[in-house]
Amino acid sequence: MHEETPTMSETEIPPAAVLTRHAEAETCSDPSSVMTLLADSDGTPGGFTSYRSTFAKGAAGAPAHFHTRATEMFFVISGALQVLVGDEVTVLKEGDFLAVPPHTPHAFAAAPGCEADVLFVFTPGMGRFDYLRLLGRVMRGEADPKEIAESSERFDNHYVDSPVWRAALEGSA
Template sequence: MVDLNALVVRGEDAERVPLPHGGGFRLLADASGTGGALGANTLALGEGADGARPHFHAVSHELFYVTEGAVDFLLDGDPVTVGEGGLVVVPPRMPHAFGAAPGTTAELLAVLTPGVERFGYFRALGRIQHGLEPFDGLLPEQDRYDVHFVPTAGPWR
């Protein structure tokens, strides 16, 4: 049976998770809201702020669309900078990291497909960034969120 319901998330209704550099996540869609098809969020990054340390997804592709500024990516050890309007698609198991390019702020749309329930992951990252929880608390949750952290795989900050 096909689900004939559309998911509509208005900007003002999206949950926001603030980050200390002035940016933050806007949680748009989790797997449960899309029948497992995808998860989507936006991320605003303060000037030169890291978005994610090196990691990979065992199951999902991750798509990044840069809506503002410029983003430095580390893709399987190779650095690349992508500006506004640029797109990056990372296949499963490819180590990657990203952050606002030095001297710039950035905003991007991230889509993970197939979807994984990850809103809890983004909420935890917000608490970690604000010093309310240790990063190590995420390590036992790597399979649950399909985020597997790796040692720096190249010239990452």
């Protein structure tokens, strides 16, 4: 006797799965990038956060910072992303993957003369969508930049000074 293995239809999603349809994803934008919010920790198994950012040529990205709890992962979908990890600056190109562990200073920006389309994943996640929304409001002049500093513990985003990163950005200007 032969038993068929049940299959799921295209529209069914297992209870523990996370599906964000492109047409339904929230987007946040600032003058040089668009962030597509994919999954925040509250609704994900294991508590991860993921979003996609598209950076225009010359987009600043994020200044030097670190996280105390989360590993931040980068996957370059297209274009090129200049990154700082510790005291080393490198360029990630299409198809490159980078995982930055907790307590490691890092920064990123569109590589000189390039656009970048990047998938970001944080694990464990911690409700970062409000932080991304805040960044957009600050970049558009709708919120005070001091709100970012005041939220560092809440969002596990701690800014640091990096002469190496400053020099890299000045060299690409």
